[in-house]
Amino acid sequence: xxVRARARxxxxxxARSSPWVAHTGAVTGWVVCGAVLALASAFGLWRAARxxxxxxxxxxxxxxxxxxxxxxxxxxxxxxxxxxxxFCQPCRATRRVLAEVAAMVDxxxxxxxDAEERLELVRRLEVLRTPTVLxxxxxxxxxxxxxxxxxxxxxxxxLGEAV
Numbered sequence: 001x002x003v004r005a006r007a008r009x010x011x012x013x014x015a016r017s018s019p020w021v022a023h024t025g026a027v028t029g030w031v032v033c034g035a036v037l038a039l040a041s042a043f044g045l046w047r048a049a050r051x052x053x054x055x056x057x058x059x060x061x062x063x064x065x066x067x068x069x070x071x072x073x074x075x076x077x078x079x080x081x082x083x084x085x086x087f088c089q090p091c092r093a094t095r096r097v098l099a100e101v102a103a104m105v106d107x108x109x110x111x112x113x114d115a116e117e118r119l120e121l122v123r124r125l126e127v128l129r130t131p132t133v134l135x136x137x138x139x140x141x142x143x144x145x146x147x148x149x150x151x152x153x154x155x156x157x158x159l160g161e162a163v
Contacts, residue, residue, distance in 0.1 A: 051148035054135065054158045065140045069121060075102075075109030078143075078162040079136040080155070083115045083127050090149040094131040101155045108159060137162040 067073050070081065080098045084091035095112055102110035115122050115130055125134070128147065135144040135158045144158040 052146055052150045052154070053148075054133070054144040054146045054150055054154045056144055063125065063142045065134075065136060065142070067140075069140075070111055070113065071118075072111050073109070074136065074138070074140055075107055077105070077107030077138055078109075078159050079140070080108065080110045080159075081134040081136060082110070082112045083118075083122065083125075083130055083132040083134075084112055085115050085130045088130045091131045094133065094149045097150065097152050097155065098133065101152060101159065105156075105159055105163075107163075135159065135162050 065074075065081070070079075080102055082091070082094055082098055084095070098110045098112075102108045113121070115127060115132075125132075131147075131149060133146040133150055133155075134142050135155070137143050143162040146154070
């Protein structure tokens with residue numbers, strides 16, 4: 001009986017410099033995950049800080065709206081214009097706040113416009129989300145603007161500037 005020995009080929013495996021080399025893929029994944037979470041948190045905090053703030057943009061001061069633009073008469077002293085959509089939940093709370101403030105101050109009108117029906121005006125005013133609130137003075141000039149639900153005290157302070 002003849003036994004033949006088969007030659008085995010032994011391939012050299014790549015040498016690892018340390019045990020950490022095997023874990024670099026996992027470490028990189030955790031670093032990327034942490035960076036994404038940090039950026040998302042920073043964006044969320046920034047957005048929450050700006051949401052509902054009544055502010056003045058440089059280009060808003062030159063914008064004047066007439067009764068023909070809005071489809072209703074302006075208030076004697078000021079007008080609160082709200083752009084809403086049917087599916088917007090914060091729009092309901094904003095409507096309530098603006099109606100209460102308009103009822104408190106004489107000569108202030110509250111107009112709610114459907115953004116879907118007034119697309120030309122929405123584009124002209126650069127309304128990007130609902131609710132968007134514009135505070136107009138007696139002449140129809142935009143005094144303040146808010147994207148998101150504004151606080152009652154902020155609306156009253158903006159009206160003080162418009163009147």
